[in-house]
Amino acid sequence: MEKIIKMKILRALILTLSFIIPISSFAAGNSDQKIPKHEWSFTGLTGTFDKSAIQRGYKVYREVCSGCHSMNLLYYRDLIDIGFSEDQIKAIASDYTVIDGPNDEGEMFERSAKPADRFVSPYANDQEARISNNGSYPPDLSVIVKARKNGADYLYNLLLGYDEPPQGFELSEGMYYNKWYEGHQIAMAQPLDDEYVDYDDGTENTLPQLAEDVVTFLAWSAEPELEVRKNMGIKVILFFLITGLLFYLMKVRLWKDVS
Amino acid sequence: MQNSSEPKKYKNSFLNWIEYRLPIVSYIEKEYGDYPMPKNCNYFWSFGALASIILVILIVSGIFLAMNYTPHTDMAFNSVERIMRDVSYGWLLRYLHSNGAAFFFIVVYIHMLRSMYYGSYKYPRELNWILGVFIFLLMMATSFLGYVLPWGQMSYWGATVITNLFSAIPLIGEGLKTWILGDYTVGNATLNRFFALHYVLPFVILGVVGLHVAAVHVHGSNNPAGIDIKSKDDTVKFFPYMLVKDTFMVCVFGVVISAIIFFGPNLMAEVDNYIPADPLVTPSHIVANWYLAPFYAILRAIPDKLGGVILMFGAIAILFILPWLDSSKTRSCNYRPIYKWFMMLFFVNFFVLGYVGMMPAEGIYLLIARIGLVYYFAFFLIITPLIGKYEKPGHLPASIRDVYIDGKNY
Structure with a gap:
């Protein structure tokens, strides 16, 4: 009797698989090129963030990305998680200016940022962001790793994916060719290259290293x-x-x- | 404090005092202590208990989320992210709630398929099944409303697509849609009312679950053999026999849901919902929550909007009359040699519909969705009534105890 049951379960299983396999193989053949996987310290069951990599990545963000991309879900105080001291954070924050007020005279005034302030945005509003970037809106990067398929792997490859367009590819005015961007036309010029940012800790500043560090920083900011x-x-x-x-x-x- | 003339049913005088004024002690004793469960019930019979535990977890985590959430189009997205970042263990609350909702559907689907396979919906448990379908309907509404609250891209566009369905209704459609939205498009008025409804509907579900459980306790639980309880030899007491089994299942379930919550909390989420809602940018393809995908596939399989809406709601409505569509007196598919295979095919078909519901509605996916749709309705309207008439059921065992001793508890 038991044997019959096992046979029956097996048959049901084969029936199920015969339905699923052709569909999934079809789907695989239909999708775009697969994004190569990169080795990250924070994936896997016991993965943790490499704090020095996040700190280097923050430097890349501050010196390059933050020219156009806001990160308005983060506060300067959050930097304590990645190993900055309170004094360091105060010093970092004080480099930025925020508009506060109104004061007792009813006037708005400018002051330097404090650890309790959000990361200061590069633009005053969306409209200014668009007009400064050829009509394209540079997305906020706070949770960008969670907001894109294949998160960290995608962003890493995107940063390395700039190339000359292939023969016969029509590139629109002011756009750049990127292997991994949907439609292969991206409004962002290649943001990083070898030696764009100098590291204080002597780490080599090659493009793959810069990209890895900044994506590690973004992965932390998305999932602190x-x-x-x-x-x-x-x-x-x-x-x-x-x-x-x-x-x-x-x-x-x-x-x-x-x- | 107790009057000397009052009955002394229990050793504890406090319990006696309560019992005399509100017989809740004997009620609990009867329904959760001595309640007879057929011996041969397998682990599929634990999914009802699992579902009710998840419901409580969802309600409790939801209350704490609501304390930190702001239902305003300018603030909703950021308030959810504030929960994730700045509220103590807010990420746990939110991941528990969002993944808990998905698992609520998984567990309820298994519970429903179990009910269908073993014929639990048949006489005398028809009303019980109807209440269950009603719970399912409420769950679908509640999960849709909840999905709108984080106000990401998929929230906004999902709400737009689904509320647009109402405009397909002739004459009153447009007016009805505006009435539901509180505006001409999905906006702040919509978000506010969706939050209010998402908060209250789970308590309605809880009420119907109460009726659902009370109804099953009237005639007792069905069992894999689908035959009635004939004597005390057929059953065990709920406490401790079933409670131990249920608790074991809760632990198994705990491992599974924890693996998702702690190691892949966004596996079942759409990445687009981490982009704040933008009415000017349409996502490349708008997908339903995977647990509603089979019905979404049915909706999109029909080129006509009104037709799609009717069939989608029809696919759920048809469940209500299942007890009367099935002409066979034999409950369990274990003793229905032909119907059993159509039932299995129905399960597979439901999965396939769910899969194509997540894919773009074009080419082969559309074709599969249409075949799946035809089988879905044919199963209920043609196969189920006809097979019951012509199938020769297997020989039913004499008693549940015999089945249990033979070890055939599947």
């Missing part, structure tokens, strides 16, 4: 809770495994006498 989350996850799963085992043993013991 990542390390706490994974750490807690292992404990919670262990709890359920052990409790589950105990209840399973209890069940076997209890049901032994049921007839």
